[in-house]
Amino acid sequence: MTLANFIIAGTEKAGTTSVFTYLSTHPLVCGSAVKETDFFRNGYFGDRNTDMLNYSKYFASHCERKTIVMEASPGYLGSGAEVAPRIHALIPKTKLLFILRDPVDRMYSSFNFHIGKLNICKDMSFSEYIDQCIAYDSKQKSPAELGMDEWYLKVISYGRYAEYLKYYYQCFPTKQIKIMFFEDMNRDILSFMQELCQFLEIPSDYFANYDFKKINVTYESRLKWLHKIAVWLNAKSERLLRQRPQLKQSLVDLYKKTNQAREGYDQIPEQDYLRLRRYYAPSVDSLRTLIENRTIPWNM
Structure with missing residues (x-):
């Protein structure tokens, strides 16, 4: 059975889709049938034989002839406490990549991305979203009380990278972590x-x-009903199109010509920017210590 020997394990809105797509075209690399298998978050059973069989289903038979067999599930970072031991139990020699981004920019990008995906109410301001995430993170309110899926409320805490990376450093040799x-x-x-x-x-x-084309770029749609259909079709055709990146890009380009209002989003409000920089400052110091004072391209 063919299993991954390389996992892009984090983080959301940090270019993981682009890197997965670029690597998938390399002649020595085989990508999973779907980019985000999320197997070690949602599919792991705990029985080695069962897990090997189920996990191997994400990788085509021709993958066994490749040097690198990979998947990319950016949610693995935030679920490090549970996921790191599971990955180590099943594939202890796998290499792991974590692409980190300024946590303030990452949270704002995630907010705009999920508004575009219709996962967050378009009428909610970023300041209100921060309030809701903090209310959840501090256990003041539940997802039901806030009227939002738990995943989107965890976005703020997932930017405290060191809290989650530490579990991977506890399970894997440093040489296997990038x-x-x-x-x-x-x-x-x-x-x-x-x-x-x-x-x-x-x-x-x-x-x-x-030709490095950016993949999964945040954009605003003109017709929301059409975008709902496009999001649904994209999810349903993931296995087919993930193995045909050029076809997928052509379809995305065509769709954007039809329904894209604009690419990108407005600049983050200054008060929100300053608020989040204060929030993340201690965690950036912890990250710097964890990765042994390597230069970080952003400071708090």
């Missing part, structure tokens, strides 16, 4: 991919003339 930064990817994507290839021990020359 910490990279979204900001470095944006600054020099080729160097970013070359460094990642070095970690994976595969040739990086494949990417020398590669």
